[in-house]
Amino acid sequence: MTRNYQKFFPPGTQRGGTDRQLSPLEELGWQPHFAQQISSDELVGTPPVRVVEVHRNGLHVIGSAVDEVVPPRADATVGDWILLDPGHVPSSRVLERKSLLKRRAPGTDRQVQLIAANIETAFIVSSCNQDFNIARLERYVAVCFEAEIDPVILLTKSDLVSDPQAFADEAAAISKLAPVITLDARGDQPKSKLADWCKPGKTVAFLGSSGVGKSTLANALSGTRSIATQAIREDDAKGRHTTTRRQLHLVSGGCLVLDTPGMRELQLMDAxxxxxxxxxxxxxxxxxxxxxxxxxxxxxxxxxxxxxxxxxxxxxxxxxxxxxxxxxxxxxxxxxxRRSKDKAFGKMVRRVVKAKENRNRRTE
The missing domain is CATH 1.10.40.50 (Probable gtpase engc; domain 3)
Structure with missing residues (x-):
């Protein structure tokens, strides 16, 4: 039987116009950018899957007919597309990304932490309370610009202040390219106000510190309460960590939503x-x-x-x-x-190994 590869390729290559039902892969965010990197032959043995969740012990990947956990790897993060090699998973290829959110990892070891890949829009969430910090918002916007991700600033908890417009005006001064939206994270406002960015097949992310309403917004878009939420502390308006890992949630009939843990520190690098x-x-x-x-x-x-x-x-x-x-x-x-030192160390290791192999050959 001849397999139909048409569903893996751009919508324009299929007959019947654009008003058609998305394929399972397209619902997961599959786009021409990724299809152009592979051939029909590769699809036979290495089906494309998307990383929807990162655990310490592995990566949860989903594809057209795949839903499993594979061994972790340092070069992949949530949102990545991988050509899964069932016979030898470590050989699976990570496809070139459309975008990548990253930061300098906390600590002193000068490592890069991958946050998420292949995001179209980042909703940068802040509250109209003591959490509001213009410098922190600027950091998030700069990271998004570097990654070529569209930033949208969302201001929640506007009912807690007498003049929410003052917060909106201050946020709007950050950049003309970062729209500012004030909304109630509960109820129907998220679906209506964010509809322009949350189209089927698109991937959006909620970024911000703990307690600003990221998980509540994700629940509002999906129409469920599947993501746990907690109230902020009343004494200082600071949030409690609810989301403990980065995870993509597929909204029925809509986009993919990435909910992220609150980040206390966002150190910029390569930005x-x-x-x-x-x-x-x-x-x-x-x-x-x-x-x-x-x-x-x-x-x-x-x-x-x-x-x-x-x-x-x-x-x-x-x-x-x-x-x-x-x-x-x-x-x-x-x-x-750090990269230079790692490269030099790698060369030294290879020299030592090669010298040892030469000595062994001379003694045989």
């Missing part, structure tokens, strides 16, 4: 272009400075300082720009140093 996009206004002002190497401090003819003095630019934004640029440069340099 220089994301920072540049985030602070596009400062880059435009810098182009008008008298000196090309202007540090925007006390130099004459500094367009940035002139904008601050005239009230067109908040001086605190300049300070946050400097801090993020310095942090990103330090972390990226530290990572490059």
């Amino acid at each position: 220089a272009s994301g920072i540049e996009d985030l602070f596009a206004d400062l880059n435009e002002l810098s182009a008008n400075c008298r000196f090309k190497d202007c540090r925007h401090e006390t130099e004459p003819g500094c367009a940035v300082q002139n904008a601050i003095q005239s009230g067109d630019l908040d001086g605190a934004r300049l300070q946050r720009w400097r801090k993020l640029k310095a942090e990103e440069a330090f972390n990226s340099a530290s990572l490059a140093e």
